[in-house]
Amino acid sequence: MYHRKIIFLDVDGVLSPFGERAFVPRCMNELQRIVKDTGADIVLSSTWRTSPYTLKAVNEKLASVSLRPCVDCTPQLDGFGAGDTRVMEILDWLKHSTNIRAWIAIDDMNLAWKHEETMRDHFIHTKSHEGLTSDKADEAIAMLTKA
Numbered sequence: 001m002y003h004r005k006i007i008f009l010d011v012d013g014v015l016s017p018f019g020e021r022a023f024v025p026r027c028m029n030e031l032q033r034i035v036k037d038t039g040a041d042i043v044l045s046s047t048w049r050t051s052p053y054t055l056k057a058v059n060e061k062l063a064s065v066s067l068r069p070c071v072d073c074t075p076q077l078d079g080f081g082a083g084d085t086r087v088m089e090i091l092d093w094l095k096h097s098t099n100i101r102a103w104i105a106i107d108d109m110n111l112a113w114k115h116e117e118t119m120r121d122h123f124i125h126t127k128s129h130e131g132l133t134s135d136k137a138d139e140a141i142a143m144l145t146k147a
Contacts, residue, residue: 003099003101004041004097004099004100004101005038005040005041005101005102005103006041006042006043006097006102006103006104007031007034007035007040007041007043007103007104007105007106008043008090008105008106008107009043009044009045009070009106010045010046010086010106010107010108010109011044011046011058012046012047012048013107013108013109013126013129013131014027014046014108014126014131014132015061015131016131017128017129017130017131018128018129019129020131023061024131026131027131028061028064028065029065030132030133030134030136030137031065031067031132032065032067033137034137034140034141034144037141037145038140038144040102040144042068042069043070043071043072044058044070044072044073045073045074045090045105049070049073049076050076055070055073058070072093074089074090074092074093075092075093086105086109087111087114087119090105091118102143102144102145103122103144104122104123104140104143104144106124106132106136107123107124107125107126108125108126108127108128110125111123121143122143124136124139124140124143
């Protein structure tokens, strides 16, 4: 039975728009809305996953808006270009996971650029200077609930 919904989450350019302080409240509130409306778990795909300090900071910010901590992080793979690496890390995580009903990736990096077929219906592309907006949150909810 497939029942889990997953959000692969980037931080910079999603929760922390460039030029603003880290973890902008309006972006955090939109993430909270997505999780509350869909019941999705968060898997951190951001470079923030590479340090215990930054991973702890993400989980503390999630807790500050009453969200559970990240359930996992994508693996760190080498040998690809930046966008390719993120997609390969997401696909590797999915390959080793079970019971996934629906998944999305929220990122300011264009993950669909070379992976349009794979990322179609799974990718929310934020603008790095805006972060997660209500329109993008609506798209995410629609993608996660149509499955």
